[in-house]
Amino acid sequence: MTVTAAHAPPDPAVSGRVPSGHVPPTTKPGGGAVRARRWRRLAPYLQAAPLAVTLVLFLLIPILTILVVSFWDYDSVRVIPDFVLTNYAELLTSPVTWKTYLNTLKFAGLTWAITLVIGFTVAYFLAFHVHSTVWQMVLFLVCTIPFWTSNIIRMISWIPFLGRNGLLNSTLIAAGVIDQPLEFLLFSDFSVVLAYVHLNALFMVVPIFNSMMRIDRALVEAARDAGAKGWQVVWNVILPLSKPGIAIGSIFVVTLVMGDFITVRLMSGGQSASIGLMIANEISLLQYPAAAANAVILLAVVLLMVAAMLRVVDIRKEL
């Protein structure tokens, strides 16, 4: 009905033709009927309009702006509207870029693997070993408590704990486990990954938990009936059926880590870099076109990673 109406002349009363099959021949459409029909045609567009406007204003236009600016030229004081490929050429031929990408991918990979193990374990415990719904909710809320404080504060609070004279080192020295303070604990890749895991583990727990709660408990019994031991049930039944949740969690964690710059800056003490940090530095030097080119490449890389994950796992049934 709506499809045919969209192709019909805009106003049948004016054009003198009535679209066949829509109006019984005996009733002549009056002005009111035409207006009502026009409203009915417009209604879906009006309903979609707020979201469409929001997306255009706050997503499409900024991205297009970045894309346009990435082809502009710049010097130390100005940004010059132009169409040059130098930003991309410099970016892609610089060994620093490749090293930084490798470093960012390393962080993303490590964080993904660790949050996956933690997320799966926590979600599995909550979903299959906590039998009362009340306790499930309580423990689930406990998982979210760290999220009641800001990311920055959560990161900074690691510093007095992990520092050279921090809580952990002094405790270990006092206990006689080590003689010298452990240097790798803070301002290192270790502390960066630790902070990433701390910040992002919940994004893995929640979707996996959600997937697991949808698994029919009779399947676990059926597996046990067929002779599956505890880990065989997990590997052959629960893991495959949690895949959509794992995929959603992985998308969260990977995109968050790929785009991050503040964690790397704070936790590595300036000794490590990420693409996000590289972009932030370029912006602080007012090299907007270079930053824009970098952002476009990063966006493309992250989109490719997400596309790859979606190819492996079908997440549609979770949405």
Add this chain to the structure above:
Amino acid sequence: MTTGPGAGTTVELVKLTKAYGATVAVNAIDLRIAAGSYCCLLGPSGCGKTSTLRMIAGHEDVSNGDLLIGDRVVNDEPPAARGTAMMFQSYALFPHLDCVDNVAFSLKMKGVPVEERRRKAREMLDLVDMGKYAARLPAQLSGGQQQRVALARALITRPGVLLLDEPLSALDPFLRDRMREELKRLHRELGITFIHVTHSQTEAMALADLVVVMNQGRIEQAGPPRELFNHPHTAFVARFIGGHNVIRSADGLRAVRADRVQLGGGDLRTDATVRALEYHGTSVHLSLDVAGADEFAVIVDEARFYDAPLAIGAPVQIGWNHADAHPLAS
């Protein structure tokens, strides 16, 4: 199939009890199910029949008493070590595996190489007539087809006892009758013990060698279907298996089969009024108002009824012979 007749195992319940906190679901029941027999646990919902089945399967802990399969006490054995296999009410097929891998699941758990287990699974699918659907996922099958796959998955473990949890209740009436025949055929061919939970007395009568009527966690009566139907011990059994009238008389409760009540005949007679009547083809079912009984049903041969038809509200004299009135324990 190498599992020939006689491969079944006996199942014995000794004072078997299941309690959930203060609620007793199964109350110290004793039962012996002979090897290779078809046993139906029959009762209304909440009577403890499913808990009993799940204890036999090992999916529910035994609170008290003993459970013997073969000559071993298996109270604490895991399901797979009991020689039982269960077919779940919702079938519980693994949604991420196709039919072959669903059926081959238990072999995979045992570490059987992939080619061998797939070949055996295909044989098993052929047995339940599902060979041509081998590559389908459960979501691509109808309820009846899923059930056949679930059956194949249970049978591939070569169980001595097959446990069926309301296997026919999710099917439409036509399929239900066909699956019933199919279960009977499989039971005959495999010779293993079947324990089948149902709330349908028709199903139990049609299938079982041993019908166990349960009520409120206890066994009301256990026996072959004919014995149950002709000699119900309690009013509950007489009412639950249907086709009986329970009458209060001077010397206690009596059960009289609805098809043994005569219109205008019999040793013992009483007056009644016709409340409703239904034509069932071969017979006519009358509901009567009778003093001393809440409900009273009479089944009359169709031709006999229409020789002297009765209308609703008509008075009628009914009667039965002494031999047809069975005393009941109250």
